[in-house]
Amino acid sequence: MSPHDLQTRLAADIADAPDLGALESVRVAALGKSGSVTALLKSLGAMDADSRAVEGPRIHALREAVTAALAAKKAALEDADLAKRLATEHVDLSLPAPDPLRGSIHPVSQVMDELTEIFADLGFAVAEGPEVEDDWHNFTALNIPETHPARAMHDTFYLSGTQDHPMVLRTHTSPVQIRTMMAESPPLRVIAPGRVYRSDSDATHTPMFHQIEGLVIDRKIHMGHLKWTLETFLKAFFERDDIVLRLRPSYFPFTEPSAEVDVGWSMDRGRRVVGGSEGWMEVLGAGMVHPRVIANCGLDPDEWQGFAFGTGVDRLAMLKYGMDDLRAFFDGDLRWIRHYGFSFLDVPTLSGGVGA
Ligand code: 2NL
Numbered sequence: 001m002s003p004h005d006l007q008t009r010l011a012a013d014i015a016d017a018p019d020l021g022a023l024e025s026v027r028v029a030a031l032g033k034s035g036s037v038t039a040l041l042k043s044l045g046a047m048d049a050d051s052r053a054v055e056g057p058r059i060h061a062l063r064e065a066v067t068a069a070l071a072a073k074k075a076a077l078e079d080a081d082l083a084k085r086l087a088t089e090h091v092d093l094s095l096p097a098p099d100p101l102r103g104s105i106h107p108v109s110q111v112m113d114e115l116t117e118i119f120a121d122l123g124f125a126v127a128e129g130p131e132v133e134d135d136w137h138n139f140t141a142l143n144i145p146e147t148h149p150a151r152a153m154h155d156t157f158y159l160s161g162t163q164d165h166p167m168v169l170r171t172h173t174s175p176v177q178i179r180t181m182m183a184e185s186p187p188l189r190v191i192a193p194g195r196v197y198r199s200d201s202d203a204t205h206t207p208m209f210h211q212i213e214g215l216v217i218d219r220k221i222h223m224g225h226l227k228w229t230l231e232t233f234l235k236a237f238f239e240r241d242d243i244v245l246r247l248r249p250s251y252f253p254f255t256e257p258s259a260e261v262d263v264g265w266s267m268d269r270g271r272r273v274v275g276g277s278e279g280w281m282e283v284l285g286a287g288m289v290h291p292r293v294i295a296n297c298g299l300d301p302d303e304w305q306g307f308a309f310g311t312g313v314d315r316l317a318m319l320k321y322g323m324d325d326l327r328a329f330f331d332g333d334l335r336w337i338r339h340y341g342f343s344f345l346d347v348p349t350l351s352g353g354v355g356a
Contacts, residue, residue, distance in 0.1 A: 003055070003062040006036055014069045020077050027070050037063050104342045108210050108329060111317040112193045115212055118236045119191045122229065124214065127190040129176035131197070132159060135166040137175035141296045142254040157197050157207075169197035172310060174254065177215040181297035186304050187218040193313065204326055210313035217289070217299070217306035223247075223257070226286055226307035230261060234283070238320060240275040247286075255287025255308060274319055283319075284311040 001009070010030050017023040030037045040059045044052055105113075116126055129137075139151055149155065150171060161167035176192035193212040201207050216225065227245060235243045244264040252258040261284035266276025274283075286309035291301035314329055321340055323329075328336050 001036070003040060003058045006040070007062050007065055010036075010066050011069055014066075014073050017073060017077070020074065020081075023070065023073055023077060030066050031063070031070075037066055103334070104337050106329075106337070107317040107321055107323065107340070107342060108313055110342065111313055111320065112210070112212070114237060115191065115193060115233075115313070115316075118233055119214065121236075122189075122232065124189045124191045127176050127180045127192045128194065129170075129173075129179050129192070131170055131195055133168055133170040133175045134161065135168060137178050138168050138170050138172075141178045141293065142174050143290050143292045143296070144253045148253065153199075155199055157199055171198055172196050173211045173213045174308075174310070177213060177308065178293075178297060180215070181217065181294075181299060186299065186306075187216075188306070189216050190214070206314075206326060206330060208330075211310060212313050213308060213310040215289070215306060215308045217294070217304050219303065219305070221288075221305045221307055223259075223288065223307070226288070226309065229307075230284060230286065230309060234263060234274070237316070238274045242275045242277075244277050246280055250285065250287075252285060252287055254290050254293050256290045258285070258287035260284075261286055261309070271322060273322075283316070284309050286310070 010026070013026045013029075014023065017026055029035055032038065037059075041063065044056055044059060047055060120126075139148070144150060156171050157169040159167040159169070173192040173194050173196060176194070177190060180188060180190050180192075191212055191214045194210065195208055196211045197208050198205070199207060214229070216229070227247065231243060231245050234245070235241060242264075246262040246264075247259040248262065250258045250260040260282050262280035263274055263283045264277035264279070265272050265274055265281050266278040267273075272279075272281075274281075286307065289306040289308050294301040294304055294306070314326060317323065317329075318326065323340060
């Protein structure tokens with residue numbers, strides 16, 4: 001077929017194409033690998049120079065014309081499609097809007113806020129410090145000897161400090177209280193909530209977890225103050241009056257005497273809950289601040305005493321809200337958080353305070 005005849009036929013096919021699919025078939029049949037226009041272009045190679053000089057411009061003009069006709073028809077079909085959709089589809093503004101995706105407060109943040117509120121009521125300020133600590137604030141000042149297992153590489157994340165200034169990811173929040181004692185003058189009442197790190201990972205341990213420690217430094221402070229404070233805090237936190245405490249003698253390098261603090265539990269609808277006295281579970285470690293720690297912070301241990309305590313925030317959250325898998329805390333799965341009924345509107349208030 002001559003270029004002229006082919007152009008007439010293709011122009012008709014293009015004009016007749018009822019939709020974009022049909023138009024694409026016309027394009028392939030003309031310009032595709034074995035298309036009619038492509039075949040004409042290929043035939044140029046076999047012509048002698050004179051014929052090619054005549055046919056070449058014609059065939060190239062044909063290709064240009066077909067390409068332009070295809071583009072024009074495509075635009076027309078798309079315009080027609082859009083016009084049809086505009087005519088038939090419409091937005092019903094009276095329909096209710098879809099719910100926006102809402103996040104919620106994380107149980108750990110929630111519990112940290114609750115703890116801050118409870119201790120604020122008891123006159124404690126919140127202290128903060130770096131998560132990358134030096135070995136002196138994290139271990140030495142706390143009377144933790146060079147040979148203590150906590151200092152081993154397999155328990156602590158070491159960073160590249162210098163030979164005489166080794167750096168670690170803090171293994172507890174105690175260095176925050178050390179910094180507070182060095183920077184401020186007693187009497188002191190502070191809590192230090194925050195992230196801590198240990199080289200540990202299994203079903204019940206994550207390499208990063210959350211701790212809260214408390215510190216009181218004053219004159220004539222004794223274990224009675226410690227026990228009352230912990231009892232008042234646990235009653236407010238678990239929202240029960242039947243909280244019983246048991247202090248068992250223990251050992252920490254930074255306190256003397258030291259105690260492990262157990263709280264009574266009871267069964268409630270098949271669950272073990274805090275409160276009552278069917279059994280004991282450990283919830284805190286505590287003690288009187290070791291005089292060497294007080295002296296390390298530049299205070300006179302004959303004048304100043306104090307108590308300190310520490311506990312895991314993740315564990316407190318699990319106990320209070322009945323969550324049983326620690327790892328879910330770090331998955332960021334909204335279904336999990338909704339299952340436990342957390343709402344972004346849940347924020348603790350002072351109105352439910354401890355009344356101290
Ligand atoms: C536990 C035990 C504890 C402390 C933390 C502390 C801090 C300073 C001085 C003395 Cl600056 N003590 N903190 C004391 C006793 C226990 O934590 O089982 N934590 C999860």
